[in-house]
Amino acid sequence: MxxxxxxxxxxxxxxxxxxxxxxxxxxxxxxxxxxxxxxxxxxxxxxxxxxxxxxxxxxxxxxxxxxxxxxxxxxxxxxxxxxxxxxxxxxxxxxxxxxxxxxxxxxxxxxxxxxxxxxVFCLGMSEPEAGSDLASVRTFATKENGGWRVKGRKIWTSGAHHATHAYLLARTERTERKHRGLTEFVVDMDSPGITVSPIIDLSGEHHFNEVTFDDVFVPEHRLLGEAGNGWKQVVEQLSFERGGPERFLTTYPLLADLIAASTHHRDDVRAEIGALVARLATLRTLAWQLARSLDAGQTPVQHAATLKYLGNAFEHDVIEVARRLFAGSGRHPHPGYLQALLASPGYSIRGGSAEVLLSLIARQDSQ
Missing domain, CATH: 1.10.540.10 (Acyl-CoA dehydrogenase/oxidase, N-terminal domain)
Structure with missing residues (x-):
């Protein structure tokens, strides 16, 4: 410790x-x-x-x-x-x-x-017709001599144009229960058959991509864990993704600007900013509790989903308070506010939409 x-x-x-x-x-x-x-x-x-x-x-x-x-x-x-x-x-x-x-x-x-x-890793999870429902992925890996042959598409893949490797979640068998038959792989991004297509966001930046796998060969030893055990493994992995402080500190630079400007505003405005700071303290406490759970060998699926759900709401509320303070009529909008606002549509989607998170929170055990 x-x-x-x-x-x-x-x-x-x-x-x-x-x-x-x-x-x-x-x-x-x-x-x-x-x-x-x-x-x-x-x-x-x-x-x-x-x-x-x-x-x-x-x-x-x-x-x-x-x-x-x-x-x-x-x-x-x-x-x-x-x-x-x-x-x-x-x-x-x-x-x-x-x-x-x-x-x-x-x-x-x-x-x-x-x-x-x-x-540099990118995450090959979401798909055009699956989104946050990872159990509905259709990318398929077929077993062949010496490895697997992968065909399918992934979308909203951040950093794929920079990545040397991809984590890939693919289906390796067709079953009645969609949570079964999933497998994880580590794939070289320079493998023949991989195409990366840029997706430009509202701010004009390129960090999202669509990645196509057209009969891409993945060597046998690049299988992560056990074939068919991907759902259990990916749920565990998502505890690391959803439970990190990036789920509530994405807009911290904007919050810091709000705090710095608070002395120039009315008491009610300072009270709003104070409420944000209090919520941040609570979210940090949840993050520290989650880290201690991981250190204890636990897989805090619901805890991580709760942190992400509350953290995303907090990030959007920081932007809303900044909108009222920094984007008033007759003034140039605060550049930090504009940048955070344009980036914000992705906050609630990456790592799982609110609907998926609430479903996880409501269940005591993952499937």
Whole structure:
């Protein structure tokens, strides 16, 4: 277990790093930068400091620190709006999934590249006709000699145009129960048959993509875990994705601007901002409870879904308060507000829509 002193030391190290990079003009703080801020050099800097894969066992290159230590690091990175997209997915969920379920060969191939920030991962989960209902995926992997042959499409795949590897959820058998017959793979993005098509968002940025798999061969050893056990594994993995602080700190840079401007506004406006700060404290408490659950070996599916659901509502409410304060008639809208607003349609979708999350919260056991 990490001590409070260790947490504070990690926070101080990250604060020093991001302050240095900002002073050098190497990045600009903004909302949603954990997804949009792709800077391999920044990720390399974190790697050199041992700040990627810190929860993994030492034999896999990690530091064997608890999830609370990683939470301390990620809170500081998100608070600073740092450009962490190059390593975020690999560090957050793919690495832990490979540690838990990967073969010895897969671990040896994948984990060092994530920790060194040489590998960039994208998530091949959502599909055009499935969306947040991952059990409805149609991408199919057919077994053949030496591996699998994959055919299908994935959509809203953030960072696929930068990725060296993809996590892929595919169906490997057709069953009456859609939660069965799913399998996870790790796929090289330069494999023949993969096509990445850009999706430009409302802000004019390109981080979403559609990815087509046209008879793509995946070697046998790139199977993650057991064939047909993908649903159980992906539900576990989503606890890492949905339960992280990026689910409520995406708009923190905008909230910081609101707080800085609060002294110039009426008491009722300051009360609104104060209410946001109080909600943030509650969300942080939930995140810390979830990290401790992961450290205890649990799979907090409902807890993670609850955090994401409440966190997304919080992020949108930050934008709404900023709209009333910064987007008034006759003034130029605050640039941080505009950037967060244009990015906001994706907040509630990625990692599961509200309807899917509420369904998970209502159930005591996953299927």
């Amino acid at each position: 990490a001590t409070d002193e260790q947490h504070q030391n990690l926070r101080a190290e990250v604060r020093t790093l991001v302050r240095h990079w900002r002073q050098q003009g190497r990045y600009v703080t903004r909302s949603d930068n954990w997804l949009r801020g792709f800077d391999p050099e920044f990720s390399k800097e974190l790697s050199a400091r041992g700040l990627i894969g810190i929860t993994w066992p030492k034999e896999f290159g990690g530091r064997a620190l608890p999830n609370t230590a990683r939470l301390a690091v990620t809170e500081e990175l998100l608070r600073a709006g740092a450009p962490v997209a190059a390593h975020w997915v690999g560090d957050r969920q793919i690495g832990p999934a490979v540690v838990r379920h990967g073969s010895e060969r897969l671990r040896a191939e994948i984990l060092p590249g994530i920790i060194s920030a040489d590998f």
